[in-house]
Amino acid sequence: MKIRNVDLGEFPVLLAPLEDITDVSYRLICKEQGADMVYTEFVSSDGLIRDAHKSLRKLVTLEGERPVGIQIFGADLDAMVEAAKYAQSANPDVIDINWGCPVKKVVTKGAGSGILKDIPKMIKITEAVVKAVDLPVTVKTRLGWDESNKPIVEVAERLQDVGIEALTIHGRTRSQLYSGVADWTLIGKVKENPKMRIPVIGNGDLCTPDQVILAKNRYGVDGVMIGRAAIGNPWIFASIKQFMMDGSLLPEPTLRIRAATALRHLETAVNYKGERTALVEMRKFYSGYFKGIPHFKSYKMQLMTSLDLMEIKAILNDLLNQDS
Numbered sequence: 261m262k263i264r265n266v267d268l269g270e271f272p273v274l275l276a277p278l279e280d281i282t283d284v285s286y287r288l289i290c291k292e293q294g295a296d297m298v299y300t301e302f303v304s305s306d307g308l309i310r311d312a313h314k315s316l317r318k319l320v321t322l323e324g325e326r327p328v329g330i331q332i333f334g335a336d337l338d339a340m341v342e343a344a345k346y347a348q349s350a351n352p353d354v355i356d357i358n359w360g361c362p363v364k365k366v367v368t369k370g371a372g373s374g375i376l377k378d379i380p381k382m383i384k385i386t387e388a389v390v391k392a393v394d395l396p397v398t399v400k401t402r403l404g405w406d407e408s409n410k411p412i413v414e415v416a417e418r419l420q421d422v423g424i425e426a427l428t429i430h431g432r433t434r435s436q437l438y439s440g441v442a443d444w445t446l447i448g449k450v451k452e453n454p455k456m457r458i459p460v461i462g463n464g465d466l467c468t469p470d471q472v473i474l475a476k477n478r479y480g481v482d483g484v485m486i487g488r489a490a491i492g493n494p495w496i497f498a499s500i501k502q503f504m505m506d507g508s509l510l511p512e513p514t515l516r517i518r519a520a521t522a523l524r525h526l527e528t529a530v531n532y533k534g535e536r537t538a539l540v541e542m543r544k545f546y547s548g549y550f551k552g553i554p555h556f557k558s559y560k561m562q563l564m565t566s567l568d569l570m571e572i573k574a575i576l577n578d579l580l581n582q583d584s
Contacts, residue, residue, distance in 0.1 A: 261459045261482045261483050262459075263353075263354055263396050263398060263425050263426045263459065264396040264425055266297075266327050266353050266354060266396065268296045268297055268327070268483065269296055271476060271482070271483055271484075271504065272296035272297060272461075272482075272483040272484075273294065273295060273296055273472070273483065273484055273485075273486060273497055273500050273501065274295065274296060274297045274298070274299070274428075274461065274483060274484070274485040274486070275287065275290045275291075275295040275297070275298040275299065275485070275486060275490055275497070276299065276400075276428075276463060276485045276486060276487035276490070277299035277300060277301060277302050277329075277331040277356065277358070277400070278301065278487060278488075278490075278491070279301050279302060280301065280541050280544065281301065281491055281541075281544060282298065282299060282300060282301050283300075283301060283318070283529065283532065283533065283541075284320055284321065284322060284325065284528070284532050285525055285528035285529040285531075285532055285533075285538075286494070286525060286529075286545075287299075287300075287325045287328065288322065288324060288325055288528065289494045289521060289524070289525055290490060290494045290497060291324065291325045292494075293494040293495055293496075293497040293498045294497035294498045294500070294501045295486075295490075295494075295497045296327075296483070297327045297328070297329065297353075297354075298325050298327075298328050298329075299328065299329045299330070299331050299356060300318050300319070300321065300328070300329070300330045300331055300352075301318050301331075302331045302332065302333045302358045302361065303315050303318045303319065303330060303331065303332050303333070303343065303347065304332075304333060304334060304343075305332050305333065305334030305336065305339040305340045305342070305343035305344075306334055306336070306339055308332070308342070308343040308346045308347070309339055309342045309343060309346070317532075317533070318330075319346075319347065319350040320350075320532065321350060321351070321352055326353060327353040327354065328352050328353055328354075329352055329353060329354035329355065329356045329398065330347040330350060330352040330354075330355055330356070331355075331356040331357070331358050331400070332344060332347055332355065332356070332357060332358065332389075333357070333358035333361060333366065333371045333372055334369075334371050335369050335370035335371040335374065335375065335381075335385075337384065337385050337388050340357075340385050340388065340389055341388050341389060341392045344389045344392050344393050344397075345392055345393060347393075348393045348394065348395050352395065353395070353396075354395060354396050354397075354398055354425075354426075355389070355393055355395050355396070355397050355398070356397075356398045356399065356400055356428075357385075357386060357389060357397065357398070357399045357400070357424075358371075358372055358400055359372065359373065359375050359376070359382055359386075359399055359400065359401040359402075360372060360373050360400045360401045360402045360428075360430050361373060362402070362432075362434045362436075362437045362438075367434065373401070373402050373405070373434035374434070376401070376402065376404055376405040376409070376434055377405055379411065379415060379418070382415070382419075383418050383419065383422055386399060386419055386422055386423075386424060387422035387423065390422060390423035390424065391423070396425040396426070397423065397424050397425065398424055398425055398426040398427065398428070399419055399424050399426075399427050399428070400427075400428040400429075400430070400463070400485075401415070401419075401427070401428075401429060401430070402429070402430045402431075402432055402433055402434055403429065403430075403431060403432060403433050403443060403446050403447075404433050404434075405433060405434050405435065406433050406434065406435035407433060407435070409433075410433060410446060412429060412446050412447075412450060413446065413449050413450050413453060416429070416450045416453070416456060416460070417453060417455055417456065420455075420456060420457065420458050424458065425458055425459075426458050426459040426460075426461060427450070427458060427459070427460055427461065428461040428462075428463055428485050429446075429447045429450060429460065429461070429462060429463065430442070430463045430464045430487075431443045431444050431446065431447055431462065431463070431464035431465070432464060438488070441465060442463075442464030442465040444462060444464070444475060444478070444479050445479075447460070447462045447479055447481060448478070448479035448480060448481075451479060451480045451481055451482075452480070459482035459483065460481055460482055461481060461482060461483045461484060461485050462475050462479060462481040462483075462484050462485070463484065463485040463486075463487060464487075466484055466485075466486055466489060467489040467496075469499050469500045469502075469503030469504070469509065470503070472484050472500050472503070472504070473503065473504065486500075491544060491545060491548050492544070492545040492546065492547060492548015492549045492551070493548045493549075493551070494521065495510070495513050498510060512552070515550075515553060515579060515580075515582055516580055516582075518549050518550055518553070518579070519549075519550075519576050519577075519579035519580035520580055521549065522542075522545065522546070522549045522550075522576055523573065523576040523577065523580065525542070525545065526538060526539075526542050526572065526573070526576070529541065529542060530569065535569050536567060539566070539567050539569060539572060540567075542563075542572075543563065543564050546560060546563045546564065547560070550579075559575055559578075559579065562575055563575060
């Protein structure tokens with residue numbers, strides 16, 4: 261699968277852009293575990309053009325994580341165009357437009373999946389972004405606004421016609437948020453459309469290697485994107501790759517591997533985000549990093565409450581030095 265000249269291999273497995281999750285520290289870890297492409301946390305177009313510190317920080321990418329995409333979101337055409345140009349100056353491989361985020365504070369501004377109520381505006385902004393930059397532009401979106409409004413087959417074709425070079429579809433409507441079950445049948449129908457020429461990437465409810473294989477074989481997608489299942493579980497990429505290669509399952513990572521990975525993640529996050537921000541944001545990862553580890557509850561309470569970097573490191577080193 262290629263996005264213009266970005267060759268992602270026969271059937272790529274991508275790390276989804278996730279707010280306060282896919283910063284540079286975690287992207288590097290997922291890349292090491294086999295993610296074929298990674299994305300930044302989504303970046304506010306309004307924040308970028310105002311030089312908002314948090315938005316600018318999200319543009320930091322490293323050579324070791326390539327290919328990497330910067331994802332932008334917003335609802336104002338001029339702001340999205342300027343943000344795309346700004347993102348291009350950070351030298352990613354791809355610029356992705358977020359037309360799928362279901363979070364209320366994004367949707368109420370008409371951004372993210374809020375745009376699914378105004379498809380003509382969605383197409384107009386996308387076309388303007390495509391024309392404004394030299395890099396390939398891709399889109400991530402949902403099936404539609406609600407159960408009675410799922411125009412994704414038509415929307416996919418229209419997005420392709422204005423120049424996007426790959427499309428990722430999350431198999432839920434905005435109204436579903438993350439509830440219920442992702443509907444892959446409509447993703448399959450997009451792929452079956454003989455007018456579609458660009459890669460179609462499926463997303464939603466992919467938690468195990470066999471689910472990925474099922475998505476590939478049943479719905480014909482060109483690749484898959486892993487989101488929530490990758491939080492605190494970077495090993496999912498290696499597991500999927502191994503299963504695709506020979507049908508075998510990798511053993512669960514040992515406690516030593518889990519603790520060492522969490523410690524390295526923390527240290528890198530501190531370097532890029534500062535101590536307090538890193539300590540708070542790392543709390544989202546511990547349940548995943550140590551899932552299934554017996555007698556972990558007391559450790560977890562300390563990890564989830566402490567704002568003392570040395571204390572957190574001591575806990576992780578204690579786990580690291582236990583028999584695995």
